[in-house]
Amino acid sequence: MIEIKQYISEVIHAGLAKLEIKEYALVEKSANPDFGDFSSNIAMGLAKTLRKNPLEIAEMIQVELTIDKKIISEHSVTPPGFLNFRVAKSFYQETVTQIIAAAGTYGRTDTGKGKNANVEFVSANPTGPLTVGHGRQAVLGDTIANILEWHHYDVTREYYYNDAGRQMRILGQSVAARYFEQLGREGDFPEDGYEGEYIKTIATEIREQHGDSLALDDKIFRTHAEELIFADIKNTLETIGINHDIFSNERTYYDNGAIDALVEDLRNKDLIYKSEGATWLKATALGLEKDRVYYKSSGEPTYRLPDTAYHRDKLNRNFDLIIDIFGADHADTYPDVLAALEALDIDTAPVRVLIHQFVTLLKSGERVKMSTRKATFVTLEELIKQVNTDVVRYFFIMRSMNSHLNFDLDLAVNQSEKNPVYYLQYAHARICNIIKNGAEKDLTVTGDLDCALLLNESEISLIKVLNVFPEVMATALENMEPQGIANYLHHMSAEFHKFYASCRVITDDHDLSTARLNLITAVKIVLGNGLGVLGVSAPERM
RNA sequence: GCCCCGGUAGCUCAGCUGGAUAGAGCAACGGACUUCUAAUCCGUAGGCCACAGGUUCGAAUCCUGUCCGGGGUACCA
Known part of the structure; x- marks a missing residue:
């Protein structure tokens, strides 16, 4: 199939060659159909260098154009100096045949043929149900994966989560507190604990399965909560047609020594130092604004460290393209991750980071900050149940990832039939x-x-x-x-x-x-x- | 303070790698079903494209500054 814009562009370039002019001619769709289907502003661009009226230049070029009438039926010059082209009806008409022949492959390219891509998205830690905020990223990520597949990339959808840090510990403590509360004992609810009702449900289920005599520090609280919440997350994702190929977690990189190795390698480059009881990455030596903590003074690592080890691993897996999808709150962290890897002579070129803005939750016209910990959220499950998958997916995709999205559940439900x-x-x-x-x-x-x-x-x-x-x-x-x-x-x-x-x-x-x-x-x-x-x-x- | 996003119709948003008259949905108003599905179509109304400068033949679009909102700048993730 002849690509029409390209054809016009070639025609113009051939004309320019005759005039011995070298200049790139941009061809675009005409805003107003009265002028034709496509136009080029080449003459205006040349006005300055040729020191001539753009209208004259356009006319000069027009004379030199050799055009196949079967493709372009007419062309003209209009002020201030546009070259206009009208595509022949017959050319358009024949594309119907071509589209029917191409069918399911119409619009596909071979850009990704023979290439592997990895798309990491959602990646919410299993501390609570997915919210509409996660929904945006979930749909965005899955659709981007679809686009890659459409262009013949071999895509791996990946979900990475932190399961070894503070968050998960507090989750376990929150569940334990509810467990003891239900037994009529004083629950020592952690200060930053997870306040959602689902924590109570999990506690109840633990009682049913493991009895009422668990010790405060039993690992069951954390592991059981993680298991249940993850099952819920996967279930929600599946409902809107999202299935990850790989779930990877932070713990793996502690267990297989990747994190120690990373720190060691960075230390050998003189990029690790201790200060105020914490262990730091000397990010300033890599051209970044400030140094970052790898190990807190408590000895606990920050998420930055395992994230870096994780990205090293992803890069080692030899993908041609690695897409990270992060919310705006993570925008500041990936430069550190990439810089640390670059310092180890790892080529991070395959990584492409996409940042999307947040979903703002509105309740009776007021902004509510969505927090898993404070349980101030609307779950994705709730949304799906009240509208449907197609509406949910389209709802998120019709907005640019750069734009802040206001979300009001009542409004979303009321307007869903107008979606x-x-x-x-x-x-x-x-x-x-x-x-x-x-x-x-x-x-x-x-x-x-x-x-x-x-x-x-x-x-x-x-x-x-x-x-x-x-x-x-x-x-x-x-x-x-x-x-x-x-x-x-x-x-x-x-x-x-x-x-x-x-x-x-x-x-x-x-x-x-x-x-x-x-x-x-x-x-x-x-x-x-x-x-x-x-x-x-x-x-x-x- | 500094960094990243955004500010376009009453509302939610397109358009932003500069082009000719700034668009759509919802809401409002008026029309169109004896004809392949009216979840549709046609029409009316609605705008200092946040503000001020600049760049140029031309700016919603690019640059600078200001204001407003969101996020980051944490030994939270």
């Missing part, structure tokens, strides 16, 4: 139904059609949008930002609904019906492919 995801799904279902109706009249989709019959304005604009899909998917890979796909699919659906309102597909005109059936099949393919990557279902009926 734009239904707009996309409805378009898909409508198409399926029409195809079914066509089949009953022996009209089938074979990709064999008279493209020239697709003349209606709404048909042409539909085809134009279909054509953009590969570019949208390529950009999503480049930017690692799924939102663009959601925006595009919404636009695609809007064009379809408009078409539906102005053109009837199944009529007595056999050839026209066939042509239109093929056209909407192409739309179905694009919607199906796009929704598939978003992890949203494409229903046949609604």
Whole structure:
């Protein structure tokens, strides 16, 4: 399939060559269809160096253009100096055939062929249920993994958690406190303890399974809590279609000596020192702003240390691409991790860190800080139960990861039936139904059609949008930002609904019906492919 | 204080690697179902793109500063 922008760009470059001008010509979609489909601002860029009016330059270039009329039907120059190009209808019309032939592969590239990628996401420590905050990262990460797979990367989805630190110890203590409370004894609830109701449930379950005579410091409290909470987390993730391939944890890196080895290696580079009872990484020697603690004066390591060992291990596993998805609160930590590894001559180039902003919880118009410890959260499970998976996934994906997201459960539930995801799904279902109706009249989709019959304005604009899909998917890979796909699919659906309102597909005109059936099949393919990557279902009926 | 995000319609957000007239959904108002699904379509209304400078042929978009909100700057994760 000829990539139209590239074609125009080549045409312009050929014209420039004749004028002995070397300059990169950017071609973009025209904002206003009156000017054509694509335009280039090359003349304006040249105005200064050539010391000429951009309009004159544009006209000069235009004369030198050699254009295939079958691809570009007309071209013009408009003030202040745009070169405009209108794509021939016949060119557009034929892409329908090509999309149907490509079907499930339309829009895919081989960028990732033969390459391995690792996407680490969610990675919440098992101290409580997943919240809507985690939901954002979960959906984002899974969708990014899907995008990579779409472009033929071999993807490993990974969940990393800290199970050896302070957090988990406090979790165990919180459970123990509730356990003794239930036995009528004074529970010594830790100051930073986990206050959620689920802690009580876990305590009750421990009593049922292990009796009432456990000692305060029994390991059961922690291990049982971790087990139950993890089961709950995995279950929630599975409900929205997320399955990690690997769960890795901090403890592994203590057990296999990786952490000691890391500290030793850094010490040999003179990057470790002791001060005020703590052990520090000399990050300032690596060009960073301040030194960081590896071991607290209590002897306990900070999360930074195992995280660094973990990343060393990930890099050793030879992935071509390693994606870390962190919330904004972690934005400050990865530079230390990467710098420490670079200091050990480890190439961290495969690592790409994506930071997403937080979900702000609103309760009766007020901001509430979501905290697992204080149990001020809305669980992801709760959200899924009240709306559905498709709504949840789309809800998170339709926002840019850079934007702060306000979340009000009541509002989310009340507005769920207005979620734009239904707009996309409805378009898909409508198409399926029409195809079914066509089949009953022996009209089938074979990709064999008279493209020239697709003349209606709404048909042409539909085809134009279909054509953009590969570019949208390529950009999503480049930017690692799924939102663009959601925006595009919404636009695609809007064009379809408009078409539906102005053109009837199944009529007595056999050839026209066939042509239109093929056209909407192409739309179905694009919607199906796009929704598939978003992890949203494409229903046949609604 | 310093660093990172954000500030666009009443609300939630697109557009941000500079382009021609700033978009969508929700909310509001008015139309369209004897015809393949009205979860749809068509129309009206709604904007000093936070503010002030700068860069240039051209700025919502880039730079600087200010203000507001979120996060970080912890021997929490």
